[in-house]
Amino acid sequence: MGLDIWVVSSGEMIAMGLNAVAALLNSGGWSTVLWIAETLGILCCVVMYLKTHDLRGMFAWGFTFVLVTALLLTPKVSIIVNDLTRPDRIDRVDNVPVGLAVPLWMLTGLEYTIATGYEDFFHFPDERAYTKTGMLFASKLLEDSYTMVGENAVLQDNFNEIY
DSSP states (O other): OOOEEESSSSSSHHHHHHHHHHHHSHHHHHHHHHHHHHHHHHHHHHHHOOOOOOOOTHHHHHHHHHIIIIIIOOOEEEEEEEETTTOOOEEEEEEEHHHHHHHHHHHHHHHHHHHHHHHHHHHHGGOHHHEEEEEEHHHHHHHHHHHHSSSSHHHHHHHHHHH
């Protein structure tokens, strides 16, 4: 089971970026980065304790560090990248941290739901549906505006001035 994310274009590039994040977090170098962060955090907490003699700062840092690493970075999920401009290609990325996967899943799922609901409500024809063509529709409109011929000479002169 994976979390679906929806993109309008460049799904392959997003999958490559998520693969890079997954490779970085699953490499041996990541444990070294965590060890360095932990060591520096403990040193800062000790210095703060020596200044204030208050253990709340140490406990707050420890709680935050454990919470972030245990809940956001350690659990891994699979992401399924759905590119709306290329429905024939679906990319799957494994071992993506939950702290990155869940916000992507929530945001893109909400955006996709709103866009499809808007299209269903206003009944756009399929060739003009944004969730099926993405920016291709806007590109076609711009291309058509270059070749548009106005019935009024003043209107045509204005269009020629703009383009």
